[in-house]
Amino acid sequence: MTRKPTKAALPPATRASAKGPEPARSEEAPATNRATRAAERRAAIVEAAMEEFIARGFAATRLDDIARRAGVAKGTIYLHFKDKESMFEELVRIVIVPVVARLTTLPPPAGSVRDLIEAFASNFLNEVIGTRRGDLVRLIVAEGPRFPSVADFYYREVVSRGIAAMRALIELGIARGEIRQKDLARYPQILVAPAMIAVIWQSLFARHAPLDAQEMLRVHLDLIFGERSTT
Amino acid sequence: MTRKPTKAALPPATRASAKGPEPARSEEAPATNRATRAAERRAAIVEAAMEEFIARGFAATRLDDIARRAGVAKGTIYLHFKDKESMFEELVRIVIVPVVARLTTLPPPAGSVRDLIEAFASNFLNEVIGTRRGDLVRLIVAEGPRFPSVADFYYREVVSRGIAAMRALIELGIARGEIRQKDLARYPQILVAPAMIAVIWQSLFARHAPLDAQEMLRVHLDLIFGERSTT
Amino acid sequence: MTRKPTKAALPPATRASAKGPEPARSEEAPATNRATRAAERRAAIVEAAMEEFIARGFAATRLDDIARRAGVAKGTIYLHFKDKESMFEELVRIVIVPVVARLTTLPPPAGSVRDLIEAFASNFLNEVIGTRRGDLVRLIVAEGPRFPSVADFYYREVVSRGIAAMRALIELGIARGEIRQKDLARYPQILVAPAMIAVIWQSLFARHAPLDAQEMLRVHLDLIFGERSTT
Amino acid sequence: MTRKPTKAALPPATRASAKGPEPARSEEAPATNRATRAAERRAAIVEAAMEEFIARGFAATRLDDIARRAGVAKGTIYLHFKDKESMFEELVRIVIVPVVARLTTLPPPAGSVRDLIEAFASNFLNEVIGTRRGDLVRLIVAEGPRFPSVADFYYREVVSRGIAAMRALIELGIARGEIRQKDLARYPQILVAPAMIAVIWQSLFARHAPLDAQEMLRVHLDLIFGERSTT
DNA sequence: GATGAATGAGTCTTCATTCAT
DNA sequence: TATGAATGAAGACTCATTCAT
Numbered sequence: 001m002t003r004k005p006t007k008a009a010l011p012p013a014t015r016a017s018a019k020g021p022e023p024a025r026s027e028e029a030p031a032t033n034r035a036t037r038a039a040e041r042r043a044a045i046v047e048a049a050m051e052e053f054i055a056r057g058f059a060a061t062r063l064d065d066i067a068r069r070a071g072v073a074k075g076t077i078y079l080h081f082k083d084k085e086s087m088f089e090e091l092v093r094i095v096i097v098p099v100v101a102r103l104t105t106l107p108p109p110a111g112s113v114r115d116l117i118e119a120f121a122s123n124f125l126n127e128v129i130g131t132r133r134g135d136l137v138r139l140i141v142a143e144g145p146r147f148p149s150v151a152d153f154y155y156r157e158v159v160s161r162g163i164a165a166m167r168a169l170i171e172l173g174i175a176r177g178e179i180r181q182k183d184l185a186r187y188p189q190i191l192v193a194p195a196m197i198a199v200i201w202q203s204l205f206a207r208h209a210p211l212d213a214q215e216m217l218r219v220h221l222d223l224i225f226g227e228r229s230t231t
Numbered sequence: 232m233t234r235k236p237t238k239a240a241l242p243p244a245t246r247a248s249a250k251g252p253e254p255a256r257s258e259e260a261p262a263t264n265r266a267t268r269a270a271e272r273r274a275a276i277v278e279a280a281m282e283e284f285i286a287r288g289f290a291a292t293r294l295d296d297i298a299r300r301a302g303v304a305k306g307t308i309y310l311h312f313k314d315k316e317s318m319f320e321e322l323v324r325i326v327i328v329p330v331v332a333r334l335t336t337l338p339p340p341a342g343s344v345r346d347l348i349e350a351f352a353s354n355f356l357n358e359v360i361g362t363r364r365g366d367l368v369r370l371i372v373a374e375g376p377r378f379p380s381v382a383d384f385y386y387r388e389v390v391s392r393g394i395a396a397m398r399a400l401i402e403l404g405i406a407r408g409e410i411r412q413k414d415l416a417r418y419p420q421i422l423v424a425p426a427m428i429a430v431i432w433q434s435l436f437a438r439h440a441p442l443d444a445q446e447m448l449r450v451h452l453d454l455i456f457g458e459r460s461t462t
Numbered sequence: 463m464t465r466k467p468t469k470a471a472l473p474p475a476t477r478a479s480a481k482g483p484e485p486a487r488s489e490e491a492p493a494t495n496r497a498t499r500a501a502e503r504r505a506a507i508v509e510a511a512m513e514e515f516i517a518r519g520f521a522a523t524r525l526d527d528i529a530r531r532a533g534v535a536k537g538t539i540y541l542h543f544k545d546k547e548s549m550f551e552e553l554v555r556i557v558i559v560p561v562v563a564r565l566t567t568l569p570p571p572a573g574s575v576r577d578l579i580e581a582f583a584s585n586f587l588n589e590v591i592g593t594r595r596g597d598l599v600r601l602i603v604a605e606g607p608r609f610p611s612v613a614d615f616y617y618r619e620v621v622s623r624g625i626a627a628m629r630a631l632i633e634l635g636i637a638r639g640e641i642r643q644k645d646l647a648r649y650p651q652i653l654v655a656p657a658m659i660a661v662i663w664q665s666l667f668a669r670h671a672p673l674d675a676q677e678m679l680r681v682h683l684d685l686i687f688g689e690r691s692t693t
Numbered sequence: 694m695t696r697k698p699t700k701a702a703l704p705p706a707t708r709a710s711a712k713g714p715e716p717a718r719s720e721e722a723p724a725t726n727r728a729t730r731a732a733e734r735r736a737a738i739v740e741a742a743m744e745e746f747i748a749r750g751f752a753a754t755r756l757d758d759i760a761r762r763a764g765v766a767k768g769t770i771y772l773h774f775k776d777k778e779s780m781f782e783e784l785v786r787i788v789i790v791p792v793v794a795r796l797t798t799l800p801p802p803a804g805s806v807r808d809l810i811e812a813f814a815s816n817f818l819n820e821v822i823g824t825r826r827g828d829l830v831r832l833i834v835a836e837g838p839r840f841p842s843v844a845d846f847y848y849r850e851v852v853s854r855g856i857a858a859m860r861a862l863i864e865l866g867i868a869r870g871e872i873r874q875k876d877l878a879r880y881p882q883i884l885v886a887p888a889m890i891a892v893i894w895q896s897l898f899a900r901h902a903p904l905d906a907q908e909m910l911r912v913h914l915d916l917i918f919g920e921r922s923t924t
Numbered sequence: 925g926a927t928g929a930a931t932g933a934g935t936c937t938t939c940a941t942t943c944a945t
Numbered sequence: 946t947a948t949g950a951a952t953g954a955a956g957a958c959t960c961a962t963t964c965a966t
Contacts, residue, residue, distance in 0.1 A: 078937070520750075689874065
């Protein structure tokens with residue numbers, strides 16, 4: 001048996017690690033109207049599916065488990081999603097869209113470029129690295145080749161925008177004299193690389209060698225902007 | 232069905248599709264004695280399995296496909312591996328060990344630290360980024376959480392050693408005055424991050440936005456060592 | 463999946479596909495009082511169910527489709543019928559009873575026996591062969607073995623009566639000297655056989671080889687009554 | 694529950710009513726080589742599937758039941774047939790082809806046309822009416838509209854040939870003066886109609902009113918050829 | 925050793941039926 | 946009465962693993 005051991009290796013999941021505002025499990029709030037109930041259920045399914053897909057990957061995830069975790073019957077899933085595959089694809093969209101929305105709103109044009117980027121980094125540290133959102137990034141890396149539409153979506157919505165935003169910042173930094181190396185603007189990936197590595201590191205190796213992502217990012221920024229006199 | 236679309240996206244494999252009477256053995260030498268034959272078969276299985284696992288991930292890979300691609304019968308796989316799961320785990324070891332062996336041999340004590348690292352990078356560019364070996368890295372990222380033993384092994388054999396080696400180089404660079412930022416030695420991950428990002432980028436986004444990995448790595452080294460006067 | 467191809471072959475029904483806010487009631491009069499409304503709904507369900515059962519057979523018909531076609535909610539069906547099975551059984555009764563009623567009324571004591579039978583045949587041609595009613599016959603042939611009660615009912619109400627009526631006519635024909643072969647009265651089935659074959663032929667083979675049922679029946683009657691001098 | 698009652702209505706099938714030369718169940722003959730075993734299994738599956746499809750119709754038949762009846766595991770069916778649907782389609786071909794083969798061989802040009810047709814009829818009586826083969830005809834009538842390919846095949850292989858053969862015989866009969874009514878050659882269906890009705894009658898109404906098919910066919914032939922002086 | 929037919933547990937998906945609104 | 950969201954039992958199909966040849 002192949003899948004069983006795989007399951008055994010992953011204890012019934014971390015469960016109650018509700019990410020959204022509320023677990024939206026049933027039995028709790030009676031809720032009032034039907035639409036609300038339906039929305040809650042849908043949210044519960046999304047939440048549960050995310051958890052399971054992250055824990056086991058697409059192919060090894062069982063809809064049965066998602067249903068159980070969401071506290072709904074198996075058939076209910078099919079009231080919200082066409083099938084497992086499109087559930088996965090929609091899921092990524094559902095989870096990513098609000099993140100993108102927030103990010104595109106954020107940038108308050110304050111202080112120096114370094115301050116701006118540090119704000120970004122700090123945000124990233126709190127909201128992505130080591131969180132469910134970080135795991136989602138790893139999930140996309142894992143399943144991307146088998147779900148081109150997911151990779152496409154992620155590139156379009158997140159990567160290309162992120163790269164563009166970083167490039168703009170870098171160019172600003174160069175213009176203001178904060179960044180010396182002009183070529184950096186051609187490869188904004190360099191700016192983000194350590195952050196991405198931190199995300200992956202936390203998923204895979206945190207157990208063996210915990211990584212102080214915050215400090216690493218600071219060192220990286222020092223590399224780009226020069227070390228700060230004031231720490 | 233879970234795999235159908237995935238299969239559609241991945242045409243029935245690029246290799247052997249022998250279906251007729253002839254087993255289509257591994258194309259190499261005819262070989263004479265039994266031990267050799269067995270070793271060849273095993274090698275063919277390893278090769279085929281790697282290919283399939285990389286293309287579809289662990290759960291979605293069918294032993295049937297591996298067998299067909301390797302030109303052996305399904306049962307034969309079980310003469311070499313206990314089951315699918317341990318096959319996967321052994322596989323990673325089998326493929327990684329020679330790579331590590333080569334890397335630990337490599338370091339030719341030549342010129343400057345930057346030259347050394349550039350040699351490394353160049354090697355990495357040719358042998359990893361955009362190759363099967365690069366895909367293996369993505370595979371480990373993908374399956375790591377479900378195969379702790381694989382993640383462990385990879386950390387122990389590759390990551391920790393790589394980090395240690397990089398740290399040694401960085402310290403050497405600092406000692407020789409080639410690298411100004413002392414803190415870098417605490418986070419050798421920063422040195423490797425762009426290379427890893429390049430690996431992942433090629434798997435996922437090459438189609439949308441091809442990345443000139445070589446040039447990116449050069450820019451990154453300029454950042455660390457300062458821009459070269461000559462170039 | 464069992465039904466997919468079947469569905470593909472049968473475009474989502476020719477009728478109502480109302481999905482929007484409006485229930486798309488039965489198109490007839492708006493009706494005022496409740497009893498009337500209920501009766502109308504029931505009629506719509508019966509009509510829709512018949513259509514679907516004929517198109518797909520009992521097992522492959524979905525209550526969902528019936529409801530949609532009838533323009534009612536799925537639950538409404540259960541206000542009128544106990545379950546799918548008894549719905550099917552009642553349906554056949556509901557549809558057949560008025561037909562039988564009409565037939566037993568028909569026989570206008572006109573001219574010769576041949577004229578009488580020709581009147582019958584002509585009626586059958588117009589009202590059964592190639593119509594919904596003809597498909598019902600095929601449906602009963604198809605589902606009879608799985609619905610003994612339906613077969614029983616059909617035998618009792620239609621077949622045995624029809625046979626008896628035909629026998630009476632044949633005997634009359636023999637008595638009057640119109641029919642020479644006396645044994646025919648023992649097998650009135652022979653008289654009806656071509657008509658039944660025509661019904662089935664239209665369902666199955668009309669596409670390959672259209673059949674002029676009217677002319678065939680005429681030839682058949684000529685066989686029994688002798689060819690007419692005038693025609 | 695819809696399918697359960699349907700099942701209940703049909704007691705676990707008549708089972709041991711093996712039609713072919715031998716039941717080909719397992720456990721009996723040890724068989725020698727693999728190919729033979731496989732062929733036996735395939736035959737058992739075909740036999741079992743026919744039985745079940747006839748008893749319940751396509752949609753209501755469960756592969757589980759077919760497997761159980763054939764004495765094989767569910768998966769084994771898929772070694773021989775792509776899916777339920779193509780199993781059904783192939784089945785009809787598999788069962789019909791040898792029948793057609795035999796029929797096209799049969800006709801020994803002996804005696805009078807009536808004798809020839811009586812030989813046919815007698816054959817039909819023994820080999821079709823009231824047998825598995827007869828049920829198959831009913832099955833095709835039942836499922837034809839949902840399986841155009843089956844109806845097509847049946848028309849091409851059986852119906853059109855049968856009609857052509859009957860027409861030839863009728864024309865011969867007319868030429869020899871055995872058949873008076875010339876128009877009959879235009880509708881050979883009339884010649885076959887009572888036989889078909891007998892087939893259907895036996896499936897549906899035998900319980901209520903057994904039909905002496907042999908005698909009925911004789912009467913029908915008397916109608917066409919004139920009553921025999923000797924009998 | 926090598927084979928590949930056979931197995932049957934496991935998974936996705938459907939749909940008749942129920943019931944709170 | 947009418948609704949339709951929710952349920953979960955049932956059924957088609959897959960595939961890792963075994964074992965007789």
